[in-house]
Amino acid sequence: MLLMWYQLRNAAILEGFPEYARYEGLAEQIRIFENDFINGLLQTRGYVTALQMGFVRQGAATQKLAEERIEFRLARQRLLDRSSPPLLHVVLDESCLRRAVGGRDVMIEQLLHLERMSTRRDVIIQIAPFSLGEERPFTHMTALLIAVDALGQAESRAFIRAARRDLEWMST
Template sequence: MNIKPLNPEASPRAAFGAELRRVREELGMTQEQFAERTGYSPGHISSVETGRKAPTFRFAQKADLAFGTGTKFANLFFDVQASSLLQGFGQYVTQEAKATELRVFEVGIMPGLLQTPEYAQALAMSAVSRGSITKVQAGERLEVLANRQKLLTRKPPAQIYAVLDESCIRRPIGPPEVMGAQLDYLVEVAGLPHVTLQVAPFAMGESRSINLPVYLLVLPDRSVAAYSESALQGSFERDPEAAHRLLTAYHHLQVEALSQAASVALISKVRRELQ
């Protein structure tokens, strides 16, 4: 058998493929056996291992399941996707799926977990039209988002607290029907027993305690992890002191923001203005 040598230093895609082959062979598993466990053809697996094809998030998840490697290949997938996802976001996503509580603050756009498919599609296609990502990367981004949104319906569900800057509900994304449906969906989500939704109005001015997007996770061991973003990079933080500083700022934000009832009323008002 002519086995192609791999160079994991060539690219993140090559590193993923080399690690996939290494773990598979270490477990004594043939490509055919791996194919049976994952539902992919041996030819597809060979192409991923040699770097001819990029892995998908679903492929990475199935590899972790077949190998019993936790989130190893899911994390490696985000290294492959580094050109379309901010640094640190891959680490965050793998922990988000385990969270018992999630606190999010967003500015300008809806939090990914609360986006409708059409709203998310409009954002992704806009990025493609600007040349910041490719159509393939847009598809991967939407796939990752769809997997993340399972947190809303997971059993038992995570407790979700979301504070949206008023700009999130007023900035039009896509045609009016897409934005209208997105606002309708926010009102629907606010009715879920495990979701608390608030709007931080423009009137808060300088009293708003957070100015950039922040995501805070409470994990099953009760530790707190944080992810925050600037325009160019993200940062995933497990240091307890740093995470708790952000948590304190978030608590101040929740106190100053509109109540859920007042927030839903404002969202409904903005929705009527679209008609």
């Protein structure tokens, strides 16, 4: 319901993202490689607020739009609090940890949050170190969402954030 409200109110959402968020909410497994920022499902309020206020300062979003995006991002995280949450496996490029978003205090809070999340049995967080060099597995954010259909068959959707900043997807 929250996703439908957000879609109606915001034309500025990334193309393809409403579909992604819908599948994300149905997924039993979420596997993500993130190479820019800490993934939205793992962001603290301070971190996502700093990101969104950066868009406001750049003129890429209004204050109101930024506030709506913050609330929407935090609402998406509720899927991790379900009685049967999905398995979340996130591989973060080392740059996600080293890029100072929001200043020292925001980053300390964010890194402590990652540490806490990594102790959950349904969350796996791995770091792709800089030392991988050209062997880094992905050059764009990539997500694989796996759900089980009504017949018990696994259905996968792969989403890739392209250079033009929208989401492309494939299904199997």
